Amino acid sequence: MFKTIIVDDEKWTREVIKQFGRWEQYGIEIIGEAGDGEEGLQLIEKLSPDIVITDMKMPGMDGMELLQTLTERFPHIQLIVASGYNDFIYMRQAIHSKVNEYLLKPIHEDELNLALEKCTKEIKSQQDSYTYQPFSFANHNLSLLIREYKKTVTSFLQEANVLGFESAHQRFYEELKKIEGIDRNALFKIHQEFILILEEQMLKNNYNVNDIFEKNKSLYDRLETSLERMIEQHQTLGKYFIEYMLHMNKRKNRVDLGEIKEYIERNFTDSHISLEVLANKFFVSKEYLSKAFKNKYGCNITEYIISHRMEHARKLLISNELQIKSIAQMVGYEDVSYFYRVFKKYFKLSPGEMRSN
Incomplete structure (x- = not known):
C-alpha cells in the first residue's frame, strides 16, 4: 500500500479529499492529516508517506515553505497541491518542487483521482528505474x-x-x-x-x-x-x-464562442468567473460577448454559468452527505445564503428540500 498525508487548515477540504479519493482502487492508505505545514512536516518525518496532498495558504508554515522543505529533504515524496489560489507565485513554487498536480479548489473528484493515479504510476516507475541523486555540482x-x-x-x-x-x-x-x-x-x-x-x-x-x-x-x-x-x-x-x-x-484577435462555452463548462465552479472576466480573458468587449453568446446559445453568460452550477450542486446534494456550505463553495459560491437564494429560484426548492426528496 502507498501511504499518504493530507495537509490543509480547512477541515471540510480534508473531508472532501477523503470522500472523493478512490483509495482502495489505487492501493493508497491515508495515514494522517494535519491543519498546517509545521504539523504536517512532523507527521511526514514520523510516518514517511509516499504521497503528500497540501494546501498552499495556511497559518504558520504555509504550503510554499512546506514544499521547499520536502523538495530538499524528501525528494522521493510525490506531491499534490490543492489550493484556492490560481497564483503564479504559488504555481512557480509548485513547478520548482516538481509537484505532480496543482488542483484548484473546489476539488473535483475526477481531477483528484487522476492526480492520485499519476502519483502511484510515478512511484512504481521510480522503483523500476534509475534513481537520480541530489544535484550538487563540484564544477x-x-x-x-x-x-x-x-x-x-x-x-x-x-x-x-x-x-x-x-x-x-x-x-x-x-x-x-x-x-x-x-x-x-x-x-x-x-x-x-x-x-x-x-x-x-x-x-x-x-x-x-x-x-x-x-x-x-x-x-x-x-x-x-x-x-x-x-x-x-x-x-x-x-x-x-x-x-x-x-x-x-x-x-487573440478572433472570438470563438465555442471555446468560451467550453471554458465556462470547465471552470464554472470558479467563484470569480463572470462576463467581465471572460471578456478580458478572450480580448472582447462585454457588450459584444453578451449579445453574441445569447444570439448563438439562447441564454446569456450569467444564466449559462448558473445553470451549470445548479445542476452540479443538485448532483452533489443527491449523491453524498457533504454539508450544504461545502457544496456551495464547491460550485463557486462563497456566500452560502446567496447560494440558497439562487438554488431556490432555479429549482423552486431549497437545497435541504432537494436532498430530502
Whole structure:
C-alpha cells in the first residue's frame, strides 16, 4: 500500500479529499492529516508517506515553505497541491518542487483521482528505474553556465525569436563540450531546468501546459544519453513552444464562442468567473460577448454559468452527505445564503428540500 498525508487548515477540504479519493482502487492508505505545514512536516518525518496532498495558504508554515522543505529533504515524496489560489507565485513554487498536480479548489473528484493515479504510476516507475541523486555540482563553471543559459533561453522564448533560441542552444552546446564531468546526473539536471523554463513560460502566458507537453510527451519524458541528442531534443520542444505562442497571439484577435462555452463548462465552479472576466480573458468587449453568446446559445453568460452550477450542486446534494456550505463553495459560491437564494429560484426548492426528496 502507498501511504499518504493530507495537509490543509480547512477541515471540510480534508473531508472532501477523503470522500472523493478512490483509495482502495489505487492501493493508497491515508495515514494522517494535519491543519498546517509545521504539523504536517512532523507527521511526514514520523510516518514517511509516499504521497503528500497540501494546501498552499495556511497559518504558520504555509504550503510554499512546506514544499521547499520536502523538495530538499524528501525528494522521493510525490506531491499534490490543492489550493484556492490560481497564483503564479504559488504555481512557480509548485513547478520548482516538481509537484505532480496543482488542483484548484473546489476539488473535483475526477481531477483528484487522476492526480492520485499519476502519483502511484510515478512511484512504481521510480522503483523500476534509475534513481537520480541530489544535484550538487563540484564544477563551479558548469553551475554558472547553466544559470546564464536559463536567462538567455528565457529571453528568446519570451520574444518568440526562433533564430536567437537556436543560436543560444548551439552556443550552450559548444561551451558544455569544453567541460569535463558531464555525466548522466548533469544531463538530467540540464533537462529538468529546460522543462521548468517552458512550464514557467506557459503559466506566465496563461497557456494550457498540456498543449505543449502532452502532444510532445516523447520529447520531454525521456532522458537522452548523449549531450548532442539532448540539445536537439530541447531545440525541437522550444521551437514547438514558439510556434504555439505565435499561433495563440494570432487567435487573440478572433472570438470563438465555442471555446468560451467550453471554458465556462470547465471552470464554472470558479467563484470569480463572470462576463467581465471572460471578456478580458478572450480580448472582447462585454457588450459584444453578451449579445453574441445569447444570439448563438439562447441564454446569456450569467444564466449559462448558473445553470451549470445548479445542476452540479443538485448532483452533489443527491449523491453524498457533504454539508450544504461545502457544496456551495464547491460550485463557486462563497456566500452560502446567496447560494440558497439562487438554488431556490432555479429549482423552486431549497437545497435541504432537494436532498430530502
